[in-house]
Amino acid sequence: MIQMSALFRKEVVESWRNFRLMAILIVFIIIGVLSPFTALILPDILGMVMKDSGIMAEIPDSAALDSYTQFFTNMNQMGLVIFVIVFGSILTHEFSRNTLVNLVTKGLKRTNVIVVKSVFLIFVWTMGYVVSALVTYIYTLYYWDEAVDHLILSFTMTWMYGLFIISLVMFASTLFTNSFIAVLLSVVAIVIMMMMASIHPDVAEYLPQYLIGNNVGLLAGEVEPRDVLWPSVITGGVTLVLFLLAVLRFRKAPMN
Amino acid sequence: MNMDIQEYLPFLIPLFLLQLVLVATALVMIIRQQDFRYLNRMAWVIIVIILNIVGPILYFVLERR
């Protein structure tokens, strides 16, 4: 327990002093502000563009749903990508710089390394995501004040998908140990494979990818909560298995 | 249009401040840094100023490890 808290403190100090913690928080808050803003100005911009090109059409005013649509587009793509790029090297950079050797040769349990780094990533992701979602929620409430269906569940799905990506990063890191590029590529490869598999509607309903594809559908009432039960359970299960595999694999990883 | 800007200030002010913190921090770090892993000081200053958000993030990821 002392080992774990010491290691966790080390991660916090590290990400604070190299400004990564702050940077990711700022990016997530920017996403939180930018999403309702884009939803608000989009009709105006569209209107101007159309007027310039002489098309006459009625553009409907934006709604709360548009604000959340922007949020999920930004978070599922930009937010997650930046998160993985900024924090995905949490294990590999210790290998490429050999900084773990001093600690492991002192009796630091390898399991603790994986557990603490995973918990830290989950902590940062959760903190950043909740702040970002809250910012969008408050703006949306203020500017539109309309009810949407299943808002919390919809937010939770992207959060869960984030946990899945974190577990993927940790497991890939134990496989490739010192190459962050290999970790990035394998995460990208898995996501692309899931997207391709999603072409079959029967398969799509069971993949983690389904979670970030249906946030808006859920809000609009096109998708029912029971439709996301299976992908949620599967994503949760796969995430746990990947964390477990990372721990097992890391126990036997040679360190040079 | 002036009315619009007024209306958008609750968004523009926080967005501007957040970006300012990101860019300013990156610039201070770049000026203090002695050895660069990739590129040089001038190139990073330009990247951080021109590419907002992405520029500072690239700098933190590539140069600050």
Next chain:
Amino acid sequence: MSILRIEGLKKAFNEKTVIENLELEVGSHEIYGFIGSNGAGKTTTMKMVLGLLAADEGDIYVCDEKVRFGDTLTNRHVGYLPDVPEFYTYMNAVEYLKLCADITGVEKSAQKERIDELLELVGLKGEKTKIKNYSRGMKQRLGIAQALIHRPKLLICDEPTSALDPKGRMEILKILKEITKETTVIFSTHILTDVERICDRVGILYDGAIVKAFDLNQESFGEKGIAVELDAGAYETLKPLLDIRRMVGTTYIIADHSMKEIYDTLHAHKIYPSKIVKEQKSLEDVYLEVTS
């Protein structure tokens, strides 16, 4: 009780055997010098002792406990100084040692005292700068401090002096000598003068095994031969008569002959040496002998 015991150790990387049947035993409060050329397997052996690499065959015991790869239990007895120690460079020395103390389970109440004591020992007391601004020598000294934080029974140093200037080397050797009061030290090197200066025992690693071991406090390495300094022309005359091993300028090293034989031969040919002396082998001579 032996602090470190290695039995029948084998290790190969991709079919290429690096360690072949290595046997080693080191007792307490010794300084054991582990010498061998680059690539002889010194670092590989140390990493197996630390459980960082898996051994193919054989057993390693630290304080009579078996070392298991990936399981870091025996490491609580061991301190390790890698050849190029790497730290979290955004910390200062005290912060780093505090982290190490927490990892090794040093009591919170005893941490400050222990850290002060170690910084004093390695001459980094009061050093406030971040580790990223440290010189090689300072990093090496901090490396010793971090390795000793939990008062290990065994300190393993991988080429601790190789990358340092002469002054830095002297400082490290002095520290290593000093800490044998508390711990056993094993260090690998290819700088033989360092070994002669501080080691109690030496093992020469060659072809994956310890081919020769000495107790430097007791044994001499034996006689090398008799060194005779002569005029340049004398060589041709003596060559057919005496077994001349080596010549350094006008000094000839003659082996396998008694002093009397040499005197008699020189006298018979009316050759008068300016110097004649029995030479002892140095560690370097032995090293070259067994590794060629």
